[in-house]
Amino acid sequence: MLERRAAPVREQAVQELRARIVRGDYAAGERVKERELGEELQVSRTVVREALRQLESERLIRIEPQVGPMVAELTDDQARQLYEVRAALEATAARLAATQASDAEISAIYVALGHVSANLEPVDRLLEAKHRFYEALIAASHNAIIGEQLDNVQSRISQLRRVTLSTPNRGPQMLAELRAVVEAIADRDPVRAYDASVAHVVAASRIALGHLTPTALDYLTPPALAGAAPTPAEETP
Numbered sequence: 314m315l316e317r318r319a320a321p322v323r324e325q326a327v328q329e330l331r332a333r334i335v336r337g338d339y340a341a342g343e344r345v346k347e348r349e350l351g352e353e354l355q356v357s358r359t360v361v362r363e364a365l366r367q368l369e370s371e372r373l374i375r376i377e378p379q380v381g382p383m384v385a386e387l388t389d390d391q392a393r394q395l396y397e398v399r400a401a402l403e404a405t406a407a408r409l410a411a412t413q414a415s416d417a418e419i420s421a422i423y424v425a426l427g428h429v430s431a432n433l434e435p436v437d438r439l440l441e442a443k444h445r446f447y448e449a450l451i452a453a454s455h456n457a458i459i460g461e462q463l464d465n466v467q468s469r470i471s472q473l474r475r476v477t478l479s480t481p482n483r484g485p486q487m488l489a490e491l492r493a494v495v496e497a498i499a500d501r502d503p504v505r506a507y508d509a510s511v512a513h514v515v516a517a518s519r520i521a522l523g524h525l526t527p528t529a530l531d532y533l534t535p536p537a538l539a540g541a542a543p544t545p546a547e548e549t550p
Contacts (some may be wrong), residue, residue, distance in 0.1 A: 323464065326356055326360050337475055340472075341472055345374065345381050387469070396471050400514040400515065403447075406453075409454035409456055419498060422498065425497050434484065436475055473521040476520070477524075
């Protein structure tokens with residue numbers, strides 16, 4: 314049952330359904346049955362429909378005529394674009410953190426990185442640990458808008474992220490990539506932090522897009538972002 318006192322019922326329904334999609338409880342392309350969902354959440358079908366419309370605006374749900382609401386599927390091109398945006402957002406956050414984070418905020422990133430290291434398996438624990446890592450990174454960047462946009466992108470590629478993180482030997486390599494980002498931030502090197510973050514997302518995207526179809530790799534463009542971080546002399550005062 315949803316706890317009605319904590320937040321408006323509609324928002325709680327949105328949060329619960331979003332969490333189910335991100336966790337992979339529903340497969341891409343799976344139909345979401347309004348009546349069953351309303352009974353499970355103990356809310357009206359009106360609330361369920363409002364929640365579904367909200368998630369449709371986030372592109373996690375699509376409403377198919379004559380079929381109803383379904384979990385949105387990603388085309389190769391959509392997945393590529395989302396990873397490009399993720400690379401830009403994460404790399405910008407890393408660059409900002411390298412120039413703006415306090416010593417305490419950098420320490421918090423190191424703590425979050427240690428949590429990732431201690432939770433490489435199973436994938437659900439790793440996803441939660443990475444979420445905490447990105448929370449620390451966004452806090453250190455002092456740009457909450459990047460965090461909001463990154464949350465949306467991560468939600469839309471959540472099932473691909475599960476595939477990526479479940480790939481054999483991906484955990485240790487991913488940890489090394491994140492460590493390179495954190496060390497660059499600690500060294501106050503924004504260009505290196507940016508490039509290391511792009512490299513991390515590109516490595517993940519190659520696995521994810523290869524899972525969709527090998528031809529997707531032919532159109533992968535995030536590597537072009539590497540080195541794109543402005544130098545101090547190029548930044549606008």
